[in-house]
Amino acid sequence: MAQEVRGVIAPGKDEPVRIETIVVPDPGPGEAVVRVQACGVCHTDLHYKQGGISDDFPFLLGHEAAGVVEAVGDGVTDVEPGDFVILNWRAVCGKCRACLRGRPWYCFDTHNAGQKMTLTDGTVLSPALGIGAFAEKTLVAAGQCTKVNPAVAPQVAGLLGCGVMAGIGAAINTGNVGRGDTVAVIGCGGVGDAAIAGSHLAGAAKIIAVDIDDRKLATARTMGATHTVNSRECDPVEAIRELTGGFGADVVIEAVGRPETYKQAFYARDLAGTVVLVGVPTREMKLELPLLDVFGRGGALKSSWYGDCLPSRDFPMLIDLHLQGRLDLGAFVTETIQLDEVEKAFERMHHGDVLRSVVVL
Ligand code: APR
Ligand code: ZN
Ligand code: ZN
Numbered sequence: 001m002a003q004e005v006r007g008v009i010a011p012g013k014d015e016p017v018r019i020e021t022i023v024v025p026d027p028g029p030g031e032a033v034v035r036v037q038a039c040g041v042c043h044t045d046l047h048y049k050q051g052g053i054s055d056d057f058p059f060l061l062g063h064e065a066a067g068v069v070e071a072v073g074d075g076v077t078d079v080e081p082g083d084f085v086i087l088n089w090r091a092v093c094g095k096c097r098a099c100l101r102g103r104p105w106y107c108f109d110t111h112n113a114g115q116k117m118t119l120t121d122g123t124v125l126s127p128a129l130g131i132g133a134f135a136e137k138t139l140v141a142a143g144q145c146t147k148v149n150p151a152v153a154p155q156v157a158g159l160l161g162c163g164v165m166a167g168i169g170a171a172i173n174t175g176n177v178g179r180g181d182t183v184a185v186i187g188c189g190g191v192g193d194a195a196i197a198g199s200h201l202a203g204a205a206k207i208i209a210v211d212i213d214d215r216k217l218a219t220a221r222t223m224g225a226t227h228t229v230n231s232r233e234c235d236p237v238e239a240i241r242e243l244t245g246g247f248g249a250d251v252v253i254e255a256v257g258r259p260e261t262y263k264q265a266f267y268a269r270d271l272a273g274t275v276v277l278v279g280v281p282t283r284e285m286k287l288e289l290p291l292l293d294v295f296g297r298g299g300a301l302k303s304s305w306y307g308d309c310l311p312s313r314d315f316p317m318l319i320d321l322h323l324q325g326r327l328d329l330g331a332f333v334t335e336t337i338q339l340d341e342v343e344k345a346f347e348r349m350h351h352g353d354v355l356r357s358v359v360v361l
Contacts, residue, residue, distance in 0.1 A: 002026060002240075004120065007135030008342050010059040017343050022060060022125060024137050025115045027073035030141045036066045037154035038336075039146040040064035041345040042162050043359045047127050049346070060117060061087065062134030062359070063127075066157035070146060075359055076142040076334040084150035086157050086319075088311045091143025105308050113139045116241040126342065131161075136361055138224050146311040155336055155358040157330045162306075163356070164332055167194025167255065168277040168318065169307015171264065172202050175251040179203030184240045184249040184268050186210045186231075187256035188220040190332060190355045191278055195253045200224025201327055204251075209263075210236045213352065216361035222331065231264070235289055240268040248273055257281045263289070268300055277303040294348065336360045 007022040026031050039062040048059045068081045079085060090097055090110035098106035112130030117139055119125065125132065132138050148157060158167075167190065171177045175195075183199040185192045188211040199207050200223065208227045209220035219226040229239040241248055247270045254265040257279030265275045266289065307314075321327040334354035337345055345357035 003048065003137060005136035007085070007132065008061050008339055009119075009125070010049040010057065010061055012057050014049070014140065017061060019329045019340055021120050022135060022166050023120060024135075024139050025117070026141065027071050028113075028115050029074040030076060031073040031113045031115065031139060032076060032079060032145055033071045033137055034067045034069045034145065035137050036065050036067040036135060036361050038066050038135045038158040038361065039359045040158050040162065041342060041349060041359065043349065044162070045128055045342075046346050053064075054126070058119070058123065058125055059254075060125040060127045060135060060138075063087070063129040063131040064158050064161040064163065065131060065133030065138075066154045066161070067133070069138065072142055074133060079142055079145045079147060082266045083145070083147045084158050085134060085145040085147055085156075086311070086315045087131050087140060087144050088146060088161060089131065089144070089306065091141035096270055104310065105117055105305050111141055113141050114143065115139060118148040121256030125153060125334060129162075133142050134339060134359055146315045148316045149323060151323055152319050153330070153336035155333050155360055157319060158358065159329055159356060160254045160318055163190045164329065165309050165314065166278055166304065166307045166317075168198035168201070169309040169314065170253050170255070170276045170304040171195045171198030171251070173314075174278075174304035175253060175276040176276055177202040177251050178206050181250040182206040182244045184208040184252045185220070185225070186209060186227075186236065186252065186254050186261045186265055187254065187279060188216040189352075192253070193220055193223045193355065194253055195278065196220055196223040197223050197289040199251075201321065206243065206249075207251065208219050208240055210240070213240065216352075221356070236268045237266050244270070247271075250274070251276060253278060255279050259285050259287050262287050265299070266293075266297075269297075271297055273301045274302060277301070278307075294344040308330075332356050333358050
């Protein structure tokens, strides 16, 4: 039987979010209903509210979530009621060329739940990133659920559903950072800090944090940065070269998403080094580079899609490392809040005061 629960809705472009009663159907074939325990507040939720992602209002916001599977539909075998899971944006098909080549993050045929959640008047809701987890319960495709060790606090586990996984994965999956490498991370918000933590975990010898805000650089140190550069005060490319014996870093991770920082990343890498682009630019942004530099500098330019993560491999591993005290995921949780505080959390995010506000239910 369909259930009624509370959820946070973005009703229309730039309108404040509000709590509404939402209707969650029973899981159909291949679907699961998850009792949400925690869900982080991400920039993408704010972009949905601002109408920057799609016009399909109303949105059910929230997508960095962990919780317990309550019910599953026919044919679901990977998870069962009672499992503690982290949600990811899309279930992959397992059959397309990308999936078969072991790169499911490029799957051609991803999907979310087939049924729709609605308001009590029948208005269909669009769940943010196919999740919609600022709600007591949500309906997802079963393939969006990954079982992890239930000993972890839900507010910590949920972080791997988006920004923190994107940052850690940019370092360990896309950048392939290894022991002894030199790494520079441009932009030290939640994503950049996670890239720093991932580089530290991977054994990087030098981790250079670059930001325009000294408060962010102070936090970056606690995440494992060995050097900091304020790019308001100097040329970060020069600074990174100086700190790496004149060569540039083996891996440069861009976590801002602007033309000038893309350019800095391009020039701050060692000749054979790797640039990892994880900051998401807007449609209008353009980058102009001398072709001779593109040709002559060698190395690799890679963009990182959701940290190129494999949820079934990466989520349980990172949670285990956290539980062993080897990766402090808890450091990303600035505050825990209630469902009715999401609007306030957006304001704090806008002022750059928090790494993550996490709604606990
Ligand atoms: N040079 C260096 N750092 C900068 C610059 C700049 N020109 N402009 C902004 N920054 C810093 C900010 O001070 C902040 O610390 O970049 C950081 C951005 O952090 P957040 O706004 O918290 O964003 P975050 O959640 O970390 O995401 C960063 O990654 O996945 C993408 O969509 C996401 O594009 C976004 C990026
Ligand atoms: Zn596929
Ligand atoms: Zn997100």
